[in-house]
Each structure stands twice: as structure tokens, then as C-alpha cells.
Amino acid sequence: MAIYLYNSLTRKKEEFIPLNPPQVNMYTCGVTVYDECHLGHARSLFVFDIIKRYLDYRGYKVKLVRNITDCDDKIINRAREEGIFWKDFSERYIRKYYKDLEVLGIERADFEPKATDHICEMIKMIERLIEKGFAYQKNGDVYFKVRNFSGYGKLSNQRLEDILAGARIEPGELKDDPLDFCLWKGVKDTSFWDSPWGRGRPGWHIECSAMATHYLGETLDIHGGGLDLIFPHHENEIAQSESYTGKPFSKYWLHHGLLTINGEKMAKSLGNFVSIGDILKKYSTDILKLFFLSSHYRSPIDFSFQKMDETKSSSERILMVLDRIEREIPTYKSNATPEFKELDKIKDEFLKAMDDDFNTPVALACFFELVNTANKRITDLSFICEVRRLLYELAAILGLSLRLEKPKISEEEISLQIGRRDSARKRGDFKLADKIRKDLEEKGIILEDLKNRTVWRRKI
Numbered sequence: 001m002a003i004y005l006y007n008s009l010t011r012k013k014e015e016f017i018p019l020n021p022p023q024v025n026m027y028t029c030g031v032t033v034y035d036e037c038h039l040g041h042a043r044s045l046f047v048f049d050i051i052k053r054y055l056d057y058r059g060y061k062v063k064l065v066r067n068i069t070d071c072d073d074k075i076i077n078r079a080r081e082e083g084i085f086w087k088d089f090s091e092r093y094i095r096k097y098y099k100d101l102e103v104l105g106i107e108r109a110d111f112e113p114k115a116t117d118h119i120c121e122m123i124k125m126i127e128r129l130i131e132k133g134f135a136y137q138k139n140g141d142v143y144f145k146v147r148n149f150s151g152y153g154k155l156s157n158q159r160l161e162d163i164l165a166g167a168r169i170e171p172g173e174l175k176d177d178p179l180d181f182c183l184w185k186g187v188k189d190t191s192f193w194d195s196p197w198g199r200g201r202p203g204w205h206i207e208c209s210a211m212a213t214h215y216l217g218e219t220l221d222i223h224g225g226g227l228d229l230i231f232p233h234h235e236n237e238i239a240q241s242e243s244y245t246g247k248p249f250s251k252y253w254l255h256h257g258l259l260t261i262n263g264e265k266m267a268k269s270l271g272n273f274v275s276i277g278d279i280l281k282k283y284s285t286d287i288l289k290l291f292f293l294s295s296h297y298r299s300p301i302d303f304s305f306q307k308m309d310e311t312k313s314s315s316e317r318i319l320m321v322l323d324r325i326e327r328e329i330p331t332y333k334s335n336a337t338p339e340f341k342e343l344d345k346i347k348d349e350f351l352k353a354m355d356d357d358f359n360t361p362v363a364l365a366c367f368f369e370l371v372n373t374a375n376k377r378i379t380d381l382s383f384i385c386e387v388r389r390l391l392y393e394l395a396a397i398l399g400l401s402l403r404l405e406k407p408k409i410s411e412e413e414i415s416l417q418i419g420r421r422d423s424a425r426k427r428g429d430f431k432l433a434d435k436i437r438k439d440l441e442e443k444g445i446i447l448e449d450l451k452n453r454t455v456w457r458r459k460i
Helices: 039-055 073-082 086-104 115-131 158-164 204-216 229-247 287-291 304-333 341-355 359-378 381-398 411-425 430-442
Strands: 004-007 012-015 025-028 063-065 135-138 141-144 181-186 200-202 220-226 250-255 259-261 301-303 445-449 452-459
Touching: 004 250, 025 039, 025 204, 039 063, 039 086, 039 115, 039 220, 039 250, 039 259, 039 287, 039 381, 063 204, 073 086, 086 287, 115 135, 115 181, 115 200, 115 204, 135 381, 141 229, 181 204, 181 229, 200 204, 204 220, 204 229, 220 229, 229 250, 287 301, 287 304, 287 359, 301 304, 304 359, 304 381, 304 452, 341 359, 341 381, 359 381, 411 430, 411 445, 411 452, 430 445
Parallel strands: 025 063, 025 220, 220 250, 259 301
Antiparallel strands: 004 012, 135 141, 141 181, 181 200, 445 452
């Protein structure tokens, strides 16, 4: 089965054929560490984590590079406001970023280079662009000559005339053409590096080109990021990288939709900024991930606490079935692995959805079909053993942990307390029976009274 993905460069779905299979070289634009990571960052990180997980599952060997921008004007200005050195400021938020990755259960990339560790590579690239006539120096600044790159606008599908209509030269800029963009910025503050053009720091766009080619070579298999990065960031990356190497920069470009909150763009000024840390105080990581999975990665997604509460109910349904399975199968032993065509069909549909440009809403529907099927046949031990195996297999692809909290009491003690409660009810001591129920609930155990017996489950 082939994998098809939507290529932003060609604006159509294409069969995924890496340059040197099974190796896949993938670069995604990472965070700029001037504040805590928010839900938009979480979605972006999760989207490419799922893509990597699935490609690995399908037998590819993915090398993922995700950069960290650790020095720019926002970082420097925020550090100045707090009266601390910019590097100390950025290191603080890098630590918080890695903590967010850990809590989200998102694996680190194979390489997560900081921009400031690759200034030499950026300077080398800029020097070569000047030599080839694609860049020029003006009073310590260096600019890229957009009109000298014939393919400019091919990713964003814009003509130079249309781009020029919205272009302008900002105060202090010395570029020859409003279309040109900065490769190196001459500065006189404390955040600078020496260069052939004087003290300064690199422009944002050159960072990604330098780090991507340094770790992954001159042509990538996949370059990813948010839709908001198509122009100008990714368009500029293509221009400078292809001018530098003379080769295509990336074979496939993948862009995810943006996240809004109650229909509005997330911003601190609007009072709707939600950090990853804050949301995970109220909801589990799996609930947040299920919310993200409910929309296709290329589609926008609107966050609300009502939607999160609805997703929480879905998560609880999964865990309740899994809890029943875990309590049913310990006594089942079999040396044979039976075949169940019903489960094979669900798995095939799941993989078919993921092969179709990582269609997680359809894949998630298959996952819930598996949960519902298990619930209907919970007493068929050989069947639910295979369901359990498949649940964890597919959950790993979707980045879900399916973590059940361990009860604070043994099963033997639970059975003993249920017996005590049954005896109390028979003699009419309902006060004691209610107390036993409440005591068990405080220890993470929920009792359910059926017609002829009382059963228990973990509190989800």
C-alpha cells in the first residue's frame, strides 16, 4: 500500500517516494523561545510526531530535525524588559519547552539544533550567495535579491507583482528593492556575532536553511510547518537554499492548519492565551491529543473548553472498555494467536486512512469502532486479547498512552469490601453500605450494582 500526502508545493496529493528509501529526511520549523509554548505549538509538535510515528511504523527510517530559534528581536526585547541576559532568558524557555515535550509524550527530534550554535554555517551560506550574485551587502546588512531567483513565489503561488503590492521598505532598511529580505542584520547591541560584514546577527529565514542542509543534506524529503509559514518564511527558505545549492530544497512540503480559540486567533492581548502547562492541569495528555486527532492536520481547528469536555467523555469511554479488558484477560492463556477477520478489516481501514495524507479523523473512527467491538464481546476472551493487542498497536501510532491509573487497593481487598457491603445491604445497614462505596471511590474504585451481583471498575 502506497502512502499519499498533500504537497503544498504542487498543491495536490502525491505518492510518497523518498529520495533514498527507506531513509526519510524531515525538517520542521520549531519554536522561538520568547515565552511558554501554547496550544498552537502543541498541535504543530503533535502533527509531525504522528507523521514520524506512522512513517516509522510503515518501515521508513525517519531522521527528524526540529530547530530552536534562541535569539531574535522578541527574545532580546523580553530579556531586556526583565533585566537579564538574552541567553539566560532563552535557556529558561528551552527548559520549559523540553518539559512540555516530556509531559505531552512527544519524542525529541533526532537533532534539535539551536540557531546560535550554527552561526558559522549561516555566514558560509550568505558568503556563497553574495559570490553567486543572489545577495548584497549594505552598511553591515546583507539582503537577498529576490528578482534574481526565478522561482520566487512558487510555494505560495504568488506573482512578484502581487507580492510587490504589499511589500515595503521599513525605516532603517537599506535594501535596493522592497521585495528583498534580510540575511544578516548589522546591530550595535550586546547580542551579536562577528562576520565579514561587521557585528550582527542572522535573519530568521537563513537559520532554517543553514540547519536543514547541515543535518539533512542539500535536498530534503519533507519540510513541514504551519500554514502561516508558507509566506514569507518557507518561500524565502526555498529561494536562498536553491540559489545556494542549485538543487530543489525539499521534495514535499507539508503544512498544518492553525488553531483558534472560540473562533479567534490566540493572543495574550485578547486574554485567550492557553499554555500547554495550563491545559494539562485540567485535562490529560490523551484528551488533548484526541482533540487534535479529531481534525485533519491540514484543517484549522477551533479550541473550546466545551469541545475538550466532550473529548474527555470519549477518552473515558476508551479507558472504561480497556479497564474491563484488563480485568477479564488475566485468567486467559493460549499458545495460539487466533485470526479474526473483523479485526483485520478495522486495522486495514485504519491504515488506509493514515495512508491517505494521514487522515486521523477517519483513523480515529476506526479506533473507536475497535473499542465498541470489544465492549460488545467482552466475555470472548480470545477475541478481547487480540483487541487489546491491536488497541495498543494503533494507539502507539496515534501517540496515545491509554494509561490506566493503578488502584490504591488490591483486588483481594476490593472483593472483601464488596462482600462486606453485600452483607450490610442484606441486613438493612445501608449507611455502612454507602460508606464502603464512598471509601472505595476515594481509593479509585467505582462499584456498579447489577441484577445479581456487584462489579467494580477503576475510576476514570
